Amino acid sequence: MNDLDQALVARLVPDNVAGLLKELPSLPSRQAVLLGWATPIPLLVEMDELAEEHRPQSSDPDFWDVWTGKSPRVIDWPTLVQDWTGEPPAQP
Incomplete structure (x- = not known):
């Protein structure tokens, strides 16, 4: 996750979970932090393989x-x- 993506996510999440954002770059593929109305607390989830x-x-x-x-x-x-x-590449 690049710096611009992290800054965007930081603006979208509540202040009380901002500490979780430091962990986002280290998440393995297919893993995510689920936040918001769908869950009372942040959850680490793994997405199904496509x-x-x-x-x-x-x-x-x-x-x-x-x-x-x-x-x-x-x-x-x-x-x-x-x-x-x-x-074009230089010719020798």
Whole structure:
């Protein structure tokens, strides 16, 4: 959860649960804090797994495996530079 998202959520929740907001970035995937009229106290809930055909076409990056070298991380630098700059890659 990025800083802008956290600031938005902080404006939407009551002051007495503001301390819970510090925990939001560390929640695992599919977990959330349920607040509001639906529950008398904040609850930690886990969302059901979506069927494959309903999932977003993205996944969490596997930072640990890349960090430890278990999985290679191939980077297409020329394409990345072109995407960022809008310029074609320099020819050698």
